[in-house]
Amino acid sequence: MLDHGSGGKKSAALVSEIFLPAFSNAALDTLGDGAVMAGADRLVMSTDSFVIAPRFFPGGDIGKLSVCGTVNDVCMAGGEPKYLSLGLILEEGLEVDELQSIAASIAMAAGEAGVHIVTGDTKVVERGKGDGVYINTAGVGFLRHAGLSPARMREGDAVIVSGAIGDHGTAVMLCRKDLGIQSSLCSDCAPLTGMCKALAAFGSDVRVLRDPTRGGVATALNEFVEGTGLCIELMEDDIPIREEVRAGCDLLGLDPLYCANEGKLIAVVAAERAEAVLSAIQNAPYGENAAIIGRVSARSAGRVLLHTGIAGTRMLTKLTGAALPRIC
Amino acid sequence: MLDHGSGGKKSAALVSEIFLPAFSNAALDTLGDGAVMAGADRLVMSTDSFVIAPRFFPGGDIGKLSVCGTVNDVCMAGGEPKYLSLGLILEEGLEVDELQSIAASIAMAAGEAGVHIVTGDTKVVERGKGDGVYINTAGVGFLRHAGLSPARMREGDAVIVSGAIGDHGTAVMLCRKDLGIQSSLCSDCAPLTGMCKALAAFGSDVRVLRDPTRGGVATALNEFVEGTGLCIELMEDDIPIREEVRAGCDLLGLDPLYCANEGKLIAVVAAERAEAVLSAIQNAPYGENAAIIGRVSARSAGRVLLHTGIAGTRMLTKLTGAALPRIC
Numbered sequence: 193m194l195d196h197g198s199g200g201k202k203s204a205a206l207v208s209e210i211f212l213p214a215f216s217n218a219a220l221d222t223l224g225d226g227a228v229m230a231g232a233d234r235l236v237m238s239t240d241s242f243v244i245a246p247r248f249f250p251g252g253d254i255g256k257l258s259v260c261g262t263v264n265d266v267c268m269a270g271g272e273p274k275y276l277s278l279g280l281i282l283e284e285g286l287e288v289d290e291l292q293s294i295a296a297s298i299a300m301a302a303g304e305a306g307v308h309i310v311t312g313d314t315k316v317v318e319r320g321k322g323d324g325v326y327i328n329t330a331g332v333g334f335l336r337h338a339g340l341s342p343a344r345m346r347e348g349d350a351v352i353v354s355g356a357i358g359d360h361g362t363a364v365m366l367c368r369k370d371l372g373i374q375s376s377l378c379s380d381c382a383p384l385t386g387m388c389k390a391l392a393a394f395g396s397d398v399r400v401l402r403d404p405t406r407g408g409v410a411t412a413l414n415e416f417v418e419g420t421g422l423c424i425e426l427m428e429d430d431i432p433i434r435e436e437v438r439a440g441c442d443l444l445g446l447d448p449l450y451c452a453n454e455g456k457l458i459a460v461v462a463a464e465r466a467e468a469v470l471s472a473i474q475n476a477p478y479g480e481n482a483a484i485i486g487r488v489s490a491r492s493a494g495r496v497l498l499h500t501g502i503a504g505t506r507m508l509t510k511l512t513g514a515a516l517p518r519i520c
Numbered sequence: 521m522l523d524h525g526s527g528g529k530k531s532a533a534l535v536s537e538i539f540l541p542a543f544s545n546a547a548l549d550t551l552g553d554g555a556v557m558a559g560a561d562r563l564v565m566s567t568d569s570f571v572i573a574p575r576f577f578p579g580g581d582i583g584k585l586s587v588c589g590t591v592n593d594v595c596m597a598g599g600e601p602k603y604l605s606l607g608l609i610l611e612e613g614l615e616v617d618e619l620q621s622i623a624a625s626i627a628m629a630a631g632e633a634g635v636h637i638v639t640g641d642t643k644v645v646e647r648g649k650g651d652g653v654y655i656n657t658a659g660v661g662f663l664r665h666a667g668l669s670p671a672r673m674r675e676g677d678a679v680i681v682s683g684a685i686g687d688h689g690t691a692v693m694l695c696r697k698d699l700g701i702q703s704s705l706c707s708d709c710a711p712l713t714g715m716c717k718a719l720a721a722f723g724s725d726v727r728v729l730r731d732p733t734r735g736g737v738a739t740a741l742n743e744f745v746e747g748t749g750l751c752i753e754l755m756e757d758d759i760p761i762r763e764e765v766r767a768g769c770d771l772l773g774l775d776p777l778y779c780a781n782e783g784k785l786i787a788v789v790a791a792e793r794a795e796a797v798l799s800a801i802q803n804a805p806y807g808e809n810a811a812i813i814g815r816v817s818a819r820s821a822g823r824v825l826l827h828t829g830i831a832g833t834r835m836l837t838k839l840t841g842a843a844l845p846r847i848c
Contacts, residue, residue, distance in 0.1 A: 194612050197644030206642055210616070211606075214623040215630070219603070219638040227638035229603060235563075239605035239658060240641045243649075275547075275557060277567035278539075279656040281609070284522050288538070295542040302543070310547040310555035311658075314534055315571045316525030317846065321651040330567060330605040330639075330658030518645060 197518075199406025199452075200511030223415075225402060226269030228335055236271025238262055239330040245518045247294070247324055249364050251378030252454075255297030258327040260383045260454055261405065261520060263305040267388040268401045268457065270340045271333035276302060278312040278329055283322035294325065305383035307331065337392040337401075342416040342460075344399040349488040350466035351424055352459045354387060354473050355380065355481040356432040357409050361451030361519055362440040369444070377436040380478070382455030387476035394469055397462040404458055405520055408450040410508040412458055413496045421493045426486035426508075428500045449498075450511050452519045460488060525846075527734025527780075528839030551743075553730060554597030556663055564599025566590055567658040573846045575622070575652055577692050579706030580782075582655055583625030588711050588782055589733065589848060590659040591633040595716040596729045596785065598668045599661035601633060606640040606657055611650035622653065633711035635659065665720040665729075670744040670788075672727040677816040678794035679752055680787045682715060682801050683708065683809040684760040685737050689779030689847055690768040699771070705764040708806075710783030715804035722797055725790040732786055733848055736778040738836040740786055741824045749821045754814035754836075756828045777826075778839050780847045788816060 195202045212221065219227040219237075226238030240261045247254040259276065266273040278298065282291070302309055359380040366375055384403065391398050404412040409431075413424050433448050441448050455478050461469045466484055473479040491497065496508040523530045540549065547555040547565075554566030568589045575582040587604065594601040606626065610619070630637055687708040694703055712731065719726050732740040737759075741752050761776050769776050783806050789797045794812055801807040819825065824836040 194644050194646065196610065197642060203642065206619075210620055210623050211640060211642075214620075214627040215606075215637040215640075217636040217638065219636060220640075227603070229638060233602075233662075235603070235660065237603055237605055237658075237660060238639050239607045239656070241607040241609050241643045241656060243609060243643045243645050274561075275555075275563070275565055277565055277658040278543075279567045279569040279607075279658070281569050281571060281654055281656075282524065291534075292538055292542075295538050299542040308545040308547060309543040310545065310557060311566050312539060312543075312548075313568045313656075314525060314531065314539075315569045315654075315846075316522050317571050317651065317654075318522065320648060321571075323645065323649040326609055326643075326645075326654070328567070328569060328607040328609075328641075328656035328658075330565075330607070330656075332563065332565060332660055334561075518643075 194517045195513060198511060200411060224269045225265040226271060228269055234335040236266050236269045236333045236335050238265035238269060239328065240265060241326060241328040242520055243326050243518050244520050245323060246368060249367050249379055251363060252381040253294060253297050254325060254327055255294035256301045257381050257454060257520060258329045259298055259301035259305060260381050262329040262331040263307060263383045263385060264403045266331040266333045267384050268403050270335055270337035272336045273305060273307050273331045273333040273385060275310045275332045276307050276329050278309050280314045281322055281326040282314065282316045283324050284316055284319045286324050301383060305385050339396055340400050342400045345422055345460050345488050347488055347490050348463045349399055349460050350463055350484050351486040352461060352470055352473065352482060353485050354457045354479045356434045357453055357456060358433060358437045358448030358451035360454040361516055362437045364519055365444050365516060366440050375436055377440060380453055380455035382478045384457055387473060387479050390472045390476045394465060397465040399460040402458050404456060405452050405454060407511040408452060409458060410449040410496060411511045414510045417494050417496060421490060423489045423491045423493065424486055424496045425489050425491060426498045428498055430483055430485045432481050432483050449508060452516065522845045523841060526839060528739060552597045553593040554599060556597055562663040564594050564597045564661045564663050566593035566597060568593060569654060569656040570848055571654050571846050572848050573651060574696060577695050577707055579691060580709040581622060581625050582653060583622035584629045585709050585782060585848060586655040586657045587626055587629035587633060588709050590657040591635060591711045591713060592731045594659040594661045595712050596731050598663055598665035600664045601635050601659045601661040601713060603638045603660045604630060604635050604657050606637050608642045609650055609654040610642065610644045611652050612644055612647045614652050629711060633713050667724055668728050670728045673750055673788050673816050675816055675818050676791045677727055677788050678791055678812050679814040680789060680798055680801060680810060681813050682785045682807045684762045685781055685784060686761060686765045686776030686779035688782040689844055690765045692847055693772050693844060694768050703764055705768060708781055708783035710806045712785055715801060715807050718800045718804045719787065722793060725793040727788040730786050732784060733780050733782060735839040736780060737786060738777040738824060739839045742838045745822050745824060749818060751817045751819045751821065752814055752824045753817050753819065754826045756826055758811055758813045760809050760811050777836060780844065
């Protein structure tokens with residue numbers, strides 16, 4: 193089902209029921225955004241395939257996305273990304289001009305992120321067996337921020353988001369639906385290499401990082417507390433959300449907390465360093481709207497709670513249902 | 521066009537006209553099967569996407585192929601493969617049983633090759649936007665056989681092939697066409713890690729390695745001599761080809777020299793060590809039918825010549841035309 197690719201519960205079931213039993217090893221089993229290969233290598237590796245529709249969208253295209261997505265995953269695992277591989281699956285009939293334009297986006301994003309495309313592969317499939325272009329990138333880097341893990345979270349830790357949420361998912365859905373809406377909303381697609389370099393200086397006071405892509409902020413936070421005795425409590429009024437995202441989500445029947453981001457991170461940090469980390473993020477590229485949005489508590493083990501503006505409390509579960517197919 | 525993915529002249533044009541200008545860097549520009557990252561890292565990286573149809577074929581399936589293909593590319597670049605990433609693009613409707621069986625093949629091949637699947641990603645696309653399953657793998661390893669390059673070839677060097685050629689391409693085409701032929705022919709799909717470990721002991725006496733996949737032996741050898749003052753002369757009678765491959769190729773109008781292999785390598789080696797290298801290959805897994813098939817000469821710069829059994833000489837060019845779409 194499409195839902196197996198949505199980044200929610202069914203995706204998690206595929207991983208736990210099929211892939212982990214088949215491939216289990218120490219690096220894979222941590223289920224981070226990227227793998228940290230223990231031992232002297234200190235390598236970090238991650239991969240993503242990109243099947244986004246449409247492949248050109250406000251704020252980016254599949255090429256830029258395919259660099260930022262993987263670079264950010266290497267960063268979230270504590271790595272400094274250095275090398276990318278690039279695998280293209282082209283559908284017969286794709287225009288060479290379009291491929292050229294996607295290649296230019298890839299080159300520009302790789303330049304900004306400081307990574308080299310060192311190896312690649314191109315396959316072509318018949319018309320009707322693809323959708324223009326699918327891209328896979330794998331990224332390799334070296335560990336510079338060791339030990340990032342949800343297991344390091346403690347009661348009282350602060351939860352920081354690096355900027356306004358839901359931009360990517362909402363912008364792509366709005367442009368896909370062709371609703372005839374004039375919107376200035378753009379995807380937030382961007383490499384977080386600079387921001388993560390700044391975060392590395394805080395060492396173990398940064399507990400864990402995650403970029404909330406498919407499944408959004410709510411799903412990422414659920415993955416943090418899953419299987420722990422901890423709870424994450426969010427203050428709805430503190431979560432930065434653009435007006436255009438609110439309006440777009442209302443129109444589309446979506447919730448920004450479940451919409452994909454492609455240039456944001458969530459950091460859980462020690463309470464006493466929260467303001468310092470926040471300020472470091474705000475001074476890093478793409479971090480100007482960062483905010484502390486919640487705290488780690490022991491109120492309800494394994495749960496994410498949202499305190500709403502009207503003094504209510506709502507439980508946020510993982511994404512269920514393919515709300516947003518082919519969003520990345 | 522489909523031909524842009526066939527591994528022949530049009531594939532090479534995509535690389536030289538679009539990808540190299542956009543992404544140029546020292547590791548990429550060598551255009552080997554994998555990239556060697558110079559400097560202290562001594563990393564080797566390669567990637568391939570797999571779109572083979574049908575996805576189950578005699579001797580393997582897309583899962584086994586996706587491990588062997590990338591592992592072998594890392595080996596050809598002189599690396600000892602250690603880590604693989606796995607990116608799946610599934611078409612809505614693929615049976616979970618089938619995915620499970622592909623995952624089992626991947627795990628078995630990875631085990632034999634001595635690599636760990638450390639990171640992965642799954643996307644699902646709508647019916648009619650894929651073809652069951654496409655797989656990308658990227659492989660990372662450490663350099664153990666430095667300096668492999670066509671630039672190291674010298675007049676008099678021997679050309680060795682590690683076994684009978686054309687098995688993979690012919691087996692897949694025969695089973696695809698559903699010609700109702702009873703054939704015992706299987707793909708040669710296999711990891712060449714053991715063989716390459718043995719070859720590393722010969723150091724710079726092994727000039728260059730390549731696994732002749734898309735485009736076959738003829739295309740790979742053309743890539744070796746391209747832009748050099750050297751020629752490769754092959755003795756047709758010395759090239760190991762199974763009877764079933766000869767018969768199948770006759771029937772399909774194919775030439776085994778242009779058919780894909782997925783468990784064979786070509787090694788160009790110093791003349792004085794040729795017999796020793798041959799014997800090492802023959803004693804390694806999958807090498808029992810290895811043979812010396814030709815020599816490097818200065819007879820005709822940049823050309824590959826085939827001396828036929830009837831004392832004629834034929835020039836072998838790179839593959840042109842999409843003889844074998846979606847063969848890997």
